[in-house]
Amino acid sequence: MTNDPTSSYRLRLPGPTAVPERVRQAMAGPIVSHRGPEFKEVMTDTAELMQPILGTSNQVLLFGSSGTGVMEASLANVLGEGDKALVLSNGQFGERFLSIAENLGLAADAIEAAWGQTVSPDAVAYRLEGSDYRAVVAVHNESSTGAVADLAALGAVVGATPAVLVVDSVSGLGGIEMRQDDWGVDVVVSASQKALMCPPGLGLASVSDKAWKVIEDNGKRGRFYWDFLRARDAAAKGQTAFTTPVSMVVALREALRMIHEEGLPEVLARHRRVATGLRAGGAALGLPLFTKAPMISNTVTVFATPDGLDGTEVVRHLYEHYGTVIGGARNQLKGKVLRIGTMGGCVETDIREDLLYLERTLEDLGWPVERGAGVGAAEEALLQA
Numbered sequence: 233m234t235n236d237p238t239s240s241y242r243l244r245l246p247g248p249t250a251v252p253e254r255v256r257q258a259m260a261g262p263i264v265s266h267r268g269p270e271f272k273e274v275m276t277d278t279a280e281l282m283q284p285i286l287g288t289s290n291q292v293l294l295f296g297s298s299g300t301g302v303m304e305a306s307l308a309n310v311l312g313e314g315d316k317a318l319v320l321s322n323g324q325f326g327e328r329f330l331s332i333a334e335n336l337g338l339a340a341d342a343i344e345a346a347w348g349q350t351v352s353p354d355a356v357a358y359r360l361e362g363s364d365y366r367a368v369v370a371v372h373n374e375s376s377t378g379a380v381a382d383l384a385a386l387g388a389v390v391g392a393t394p395a396v397l398v399v400d401s402v403s404g405l406g407g408i409e410m411r412q413d414d415w416g417v418d419v420v421v422s423a424s425q426k427a428l429m430c431p432p433g434l435g436l437a438s439v440s441d442k443a444w445k446v447i448e449d450n451g452k453r454g455r456f457y458w459d460f461l462r463a464r465d466a467a468a469k470g471q472t473a474f475t476t477p478v479s480m481v482v483a484l485r486e487a488l489r490m491i492h493e494e495g496l497p498e499v500l501a502r503h504r505r506v507a508t509g510l511r512a513g514g515a516a517l518g519l520p521l522f523t524k525a526p527m528i529s530n531t532v533t534v535f536a537t538p539d540g541l542d543g544t545e546v547v548r549h550l551y552e553h554y555g556t557v558i559g560g561a562r563n564q565l566k567g568k569v570l571r572i573g574t575m576g577g578c579v580e581t582d583i584r585e586d587l588l589y590l591e592r593t594l595e596d597l598g599w600p601v602e603r604g605a606g607v608g609a610a611e612e613a614l615l616q617a
């Protein structure tokens with residue numbers, strides 16, 4: 233439980249997520265020079281602790297940024313004006329990648345899948361045949377729908393071509409498995425405020441050798457702050473190119489220490505367990521899962537609201553009456569989904585409380601529920617998970 237137990241405010245969004253006390257305390261230390269020896273140790277520790285979570289031996293690049301910043305950076309480094317990218321779009325963040333590509337003047341094509349589904353790796357293979365795409369761009373964990381991309385399969389498809397695979401794992405990394413090197417993911421970008429249990433403000437990128445060659449040969453580099461080559465030079469010295477958000481890196485190191493103390497496999501198993509429990513509990517309350525993809529997220533649970541129940545009202549009521557902040561949608565799914573984070577420090581008691589307040593909310597709104605059914609079903613699922 234990472235929310236303050238003395239507060240009635242429960243942050244249960246799929247990001248930003250509640251930050252553990254230990255991480256918040258770590259951030260409160262004095263600021264040191266971002267070019268001095270004291271901080272160099274923090275940077276090198278952080279990069280080392282990050283690598284197993286990414287499943288990589290790549291240098292890890294850090295930026296003061298939200299997730300979208302490093303999404304943009306990944307495209308701006310690998311591609312230049314007029315270069316062709318193939319964007320897999322099955323939700324809000326795939327659409328965001330498309331908008332970024334458009335704004336950077338790239339020639340982006342989309343392969344779309346229905347929201348809640350994923351683009352099939354076979355469709356990607358078909359589109360890549362005889363094409364000159366420089367990059368295939370995908371979202372690992374589509375937070376708007378709860379669909380998880382099969383990165384192992386995509387990596388195998390893209391790896392057989394000159395294109396590089398660029399992946400947003402902002403809401404996946406640290407909560408669901410990522411094996412960047414084994415799977416052949418060329419660029420992974422992520423951010424601090426989701427499963428990594430930190431406040432918003434830090435973005436990260438991890439770049440494969442194949443992608444570094446593409447970046448080095450990219451004659452159309454139109455970037456400055458986001459220059460991965462400059463970031464790589466700085467990272468080799470335990471620094472960032474520009475002023476480091478020092479407290480944020482201290483926070484990330486502490487959060488990563490917590491992940492490794494618990495054990496990465498145990499952390500991933502906990503995410504699986506709480507997500508399984510929440511899904512079962514929601515189903516018992518009459519909230520079916522929105523997600524239809526073969527792989528379903530363990531970091532964000534997306535329920536479809538049944539006809540006649542306005543999701544926006546459920547979100548508002550949970551907040552106003554039960555201090556519980558969950559996500560709805562501000563896109564084409566507005567009013568139709570409830571999105572709850574099961575990532576970061578989320579534990580079983582969090583989802584029990586979620587289900588209790590969800591049940592009360594549904595009852596308050598005049599929706600028929602069987603009292604205790606949600607928590608009961610969750611307990612059954614947790615015992616088996």
Ligand SMILES: *Cc1c(COP(=O)(O)O)cnc(C)c1O
Pocket residue numbers: 247298299300301325371373374375400401402403423
């Ligand atoms: C949260 C999130 C982002 C980043 O959003 P920011 O608000 O820019 O931090 C990007 N992609 C996915 C899949 C996300 O869940």
